[in-house]
Amino acid sequence: MNTPIMLLKVRHAGSVGVIVISGEVTAAAERELMEAFAQACEGPSVHILLNFEKLHFINSSGIGLLVTLLIRARRQQVRLMACGLSQHYRQIFELTRLNEAIAVFNTEMDALAALHLSAA
Amino acid sequence: MPWQRFIYRRHNSMADPQLHHAESGWAAPVERLQVDWVPAGAVILNVDGRALTGPLRGFGQLWRKTYRVYTGEFEPREVMRAWRENFEAFWPRGNRFYAPVEGISPGSVAVLNLGQARQGLPLISTGVFVIYADDESFTFITPQGHMFAGMITFSAFVENEVSVAQVQAFLRASDPIYELGLRLRVGHIAEDRFWHTMLRNLASHFHQHWPVEQRVVCLDPSVQWREARNVWLNAAIRTALYSAAAPARWAARRLR
Numbered sequence: 278m279n280t281p282i283m284l285l286k287v288r289h290a291g292s293v294g295v296i297v298i299s300g301e302v303t304a305a306a307e308r309e310l311m312e313a314f315a316q317a318c319e320g321p322s323v324h325i326l327l328n329f330e331k332l333h334f335i336n337s338s339g340i341g342l343l344v345t346l347l348i349r350a351r352r353q354q355v356r357l358m359a360c361g362l363s364q365h366y367r368q369i370f371e372l373t374r375l376n377e378a379i380a381v382f383n384t385e386m387d388a389l390a391a392l393h394l395s396a397a
Numbered sequence: 398m399p400w401q402r403f404i405y406r407r408h409n410s411m412a413d414p415q416l417h418h419a420e421s422g423w424a425a426p427v428e429r430l431q432v433d434w435v436p437a438g439a440v441i442l443n444v445d446g447r448a449l450t451g452p453l454r455g456f457g458q459l460w461r462k463t464y465r466v467y468t469g470e471f472e473p474r475e476v477m478r479a480w481r482e483n484f485e486a487f488w489p490r491g492n493r494f495y496a497p498v499e500g501i502s503p504g505s506v507a508v509l510n511l512g513q514a515r516q517g518l519p520l521i522s523t524g525v526f527v528i529y530a531d532d533e534s535f536t537f538i539t540p541q542g543h544m545f546a547g548m549i550t551f552s553a554f555v556e557n558e559v560s561v562a563q564v565q566a567f568l569r570a571s572d573p574i575y576e577l578g579l580r581l582r583v584g585h586i587a588e589d590r591f592w593h594t595m596l597r598n599l600a601s602h603f604h605q606h607w608p609v610e611q612r613v614v615c616l617d618p619s620v621q622w623r624e625a626r627n628v629w630l631n632a633a634i635r636t637a638l639y640s641a642a643a644p645a646r647w648a649a650r651r652l653r
Contacts, residue, residue, distance in 0.1 A: 304552075334421075336422065336529060336531065336534065337528065337529035337534065337535075337536035337548065337550050338534065338550055338552065338565070340548070341461075341548065341550065341565065341567055344452050344453065344548075344567055344616075345461065345567075345616060347453070348459060348616045348617045351617070352617075365423070368423075368425075368426045369423055371426055372423075372424065372426050372427075372449065372528055372538070373451050373453075373528065373538065373548065374449075374450070374451040374453045374454055375451075375453065377453060377454075378453050
């Protein structure tokens, strides 16, 4: 049986492309995640916010995908941010050092507010 | 603004949502590694007290290296069980992997003695930390001083109705010396040969004799100069110094 395990939604909020990630992030999600990233980078986006509020699970291959995404973002001079991570996955970000390269916020509003403050 | 939706579905038998419950499989965070067990015969250097690195740290270019081999019609979980239980036996000769009693499990620290002649000291003593393990995969992350700052995932899955075992590494050379080795191709050749041998040994365990496929992508061609100081913790240099001081240690023991 083919079970849907991840749903990605992309929208734009000013200069921020928001990717809302629901379900599970594993190696099988690579193509869809990269397509969503490309979609989020369209238009004036110079920041991409990964919203993990509806995340169910990331395995280590999923972390590898985020590393790939991060490098791609850097090459396009796009800043990657994250929000909505549970305490557990914040620790995983720390363990894998992703938190040193991806700014982590509690909520989407916090992330957008921080961007507006830095732009002001 | 309308939402753009991307949905993907699982297409292989490795999918079992029941096993993928949140927060499973990951190691608890650690500040620094600690080897609280003493494997017989191991030279334990460059592990205790070392912080973890990962592919975002390290000096050199960032590579994604994927090696895979067909393992016939065996269930991925069966392949992973055998891989985990015989991990060291599948390694190329002359290299030792000392895992703790609990084996390859989240949070465990393994000691590596690489390039070790019989009864001799290793060329490199370092370690790895198991950050993730489940029935379908396990992942190591390297500590400071290791040749690579990176993450290596070992997994098995079904593709086109055939079981595949895969090693996927995200890695950078830890410091300029290791990077030089990679730029001269020596490091890449050694690395590729290592994983080819391991996957061939794994496949042979299942009486399969397929060639190992390899895909290498340079994700980031730039170097991170701020990490050049990692050379201070270079495990190869420190192991060489330890080996060079062996006669002095022997003499000191005799005089005691």
